Amino acid sequence: MKPVVQFGTMQMLVESLLDGFVTAKDVLASGNTGIGTGAGVDGELIMLDGVAYQVDVHGHVNKVADDFPIAFGDVHQADFKPLKHFDNITLDDLQKEILKEVGTENLFFAVKMTGEFKTVETRAAAKSEKPYPGLGEIAKTQVIFDKDDVKGTMVGYYTPLVFQGVGVPGFHQHFLSDNLDFGGHVLGATLKSVDVSIQILSGVTINLPTNNEDYKKADLTDLSSLNGVIADAES
Numbered sequence: 001m002k003p004v005v006q007f008g009t010m011q012m013l014v015e016s017l018l019d020g021f022v023t024a025k026d027v028l029a030s031g032n033t034g035i036g037t038g039a040g041v042d043g044e045l046i047m048l049d050g051v052a053y054q055v056d057v058h059g060h061v062n063k064v065a066d067d068f069p070i071a072f073g074d075v076h077q078a079d080f081k082p083l084k085h086f087d088n089i090t091l092d093d094l095q096k097e098i099l100k101e102v103g104t105e106n107l108f109f110a111v112k113m114t115g116e117f118k119t120v121e122t123r124a125a126a127k128s129e130k131p132y133p134g135l136g137e138i139a140k141t142q143v144i145f146d147k148d149d150v151k152g153t154m155v156g157y158y159t160p161l162v163f164q165g166v167g168v169p170g171f172h173q174h175f176l177s178d179n180l181d182f183g184g185h186v187l188g189a190t191l192k193s194v195d196v197s198i199q200i201l202s203g204v205t206i207n208l209p210t211n212n213e214d215y216k217k218a219d220l221t222d223l224s225s226l227n228g229v230i231a232d233a234e235s
Contacts, residue, residue, distance in 0.1 A: 001200065001201065001202040002076055002077050002079065002199075002202060003076070003108075003201055003202045003203045003204055004031075004034075004074050004075070004076045004108055004110065004157055004201045004203075004205070005030040005031055005075050005076060005204075005207070006073070006074050006166070006167065006204055006205065006206045006207065007021070007022050007027055007036070007070060007073045007074075007206075007207045008071055008072040008073070008207075008208070008209070009072075009165065009166050009167070009206065009208075010072070010135075010164075010165055010167055010168055010226075011165040011166070011220055011223070011226060012071075012072070012209075012215065012218075012220075013037075013041070013071065013072055013134075014134055014135045014136065014226055015134060015218055015219075015220060016131070016132040016133060016134045016135075017071075017132075017209075017212075017214060017215050017218055018039060018041060018071045018132040019039055019069075019071060019209065019212055019214065019215075020038060020039030020040075020068075020069020020070050020071050021069075021070075021209035021211075021212055021215075022070050022073070023066060023067050023068060023069060023070065024045075024052045024064050024065065024066055024067070024068040024070060025066035025067065026070075027047070027052070027070055027073045027075055028047060028050055028052060028075065030075050031047070031076040031078075032047070032048075032049060032050040032075070032077060032078055033047055033048060033049070033075065033076060033077075033078040033110070033112075033155060034046075034047040034073060034074050034075030034076060034155075035047065035073070035074055035155065035156055035157070035172065035173070036071075036072050036073025036074065036075075037070070037071055037072050037125075038054060038064075038068060038069060038070055038071065038127065039069040039071050039127070040071070040127040040128040040129060040132060041071065041125045041127065041128060041135070041138050042054070042056070042069075042125075042126075042127035043055050043057060043062075043125070043127070043184075044122070044123075044124045044125075044174055044184045044185045045070070045073065045174070046153075046155060046174040046175070047073075047075060048153060048155065051063065052064045052068065053176055053180070053183070054068070055122070055124050055174075055176075055182075055183040055184040056124060057124050057126040057127075057143050058143075059124065059143070059182065059184070061176065061177075061180045061181060061182070061183055074157055074167065076110055076199070078112075078199065079199055080110065080112050080197035080198065080199045081197060081199065082195065082197050083098065083101055083196045083197055083198050084097075084101065084196055085193075085194070085195050085196070086191060086193075087191075087192065087193050088118075088190075088191070088192060088193075089190070089191050090188075090189070090190050090191070091186070091188055091189040091190070091191065092188075094113075094191060094194075094196070095170075095171050098111060098158075098196065098198065099158075101198075102198065102200075105160060105161070106160050106162075107158075107160065107200055107201070108157065108158065108159060108160065108200075108201040108203060108204055109157070109158050109198050109199060109201055110155070110156070110157055110198065110199040110201060111154075111156060111157070111158060111173070111196065111197070111198050111199075112153065112154070112155045112196070112197045112198075112199075113153065113191065113194045113196050113197075114152075114153045114154075114194060114195055114197075115151065115191070115193050115194035116149070116150075116151050116191075116192040116193045116194065117149075117151070117152060117154075117175075117189055117190070117191055117192060117194070118148065118149065118189075118190040118192040119146065119147070119148050119188075119189060119190045120147050120150055120152075120154075120175055120182070120186065120188075121144065121145070121146050121186070121187040121188045121189065122144070122145045122146075122147075122174075122175055122182070122183060122184030122185055122186055122187060123142045123144045123145065123184055123185050123187055124142065124143055124145070124184045124185065125138050125139070125141065125142045125143070126141065126143075144187065145182065147177070147182045149192075150177050150182060151177065151178045151179075152176055152182070152183070153175070153176050153178075154173050154174070154175045154186060154189070154194075155173065155174060155176075156171060156172045156173030156174055156186070157172055157173075157201075158170065158171050158172075159172065159204075163204070164226065165223060165226050166204065166206065167204070173185075173186040174186060175189070
């Protein structure tokens with residue numbers, strides 16, 4: 001059983017620690033499937049079959065270079081197992097069904113959905129420059145995209161609530177169309193006909209920016225606004 005390998009934490013993004021401290025090549029060396037965001041929250045990343053794609057603030061899908069800087073990412077070596085086929089179901093209801101099938105809310109797992117989607121709503125943010133705003137401010141300027149009748153892949157992770165601040169509690173999923181013309185962080189969806197696979201993960205391995213002076217000097221002890229900021233930014 002493999003862990004999810006994480007670079008950075010959500011608390012870092014909340015506290016404006018948005019430097020890219022690893023490259024796309026570094027991240028993909030730890031896993032061939034995953035999600036993330038670039039330095040300064042530069043768009044939304046989805047990694048499939050060892051290739052990293054960025055959905056930028058204009059909605060364009062770009063294959064990223066090896067040296068693309070990443071501020072936050074989750075990856076793992078894919079070994080998905082088929083769970084179930086679903087027709088005509090909302091993403092919210094599907095996530096509830098997945099949790100019933102998994103039988104616990106206390107484990108990390110990866111989830112992959114492929115097929116036809118009736119509607120998908122995503123978002124992406126514009127890259128910020130230093131001095132970086134916090135994730136809460138960035139969320140206010142995110143751009144939302146909608147697409148109907150699209151074939152693609154939705155991939156992401158389930159994180160137990162107790163790991164709030166390390167990751168995003170609950171489901172955190174990104175989407176990429178088969179035509180590579182649409183994607184982003186998933187806000188909502190209605191699924192027409194999809195195959196769902198999951199991969200139970202052994203835990204989480206976290207990589208931190210050990211050479212970043214801003215990170216080493218930051219006060220990350222105040223968690224009072226964490227829940228609200230993550231909720232606003234991720235939903």
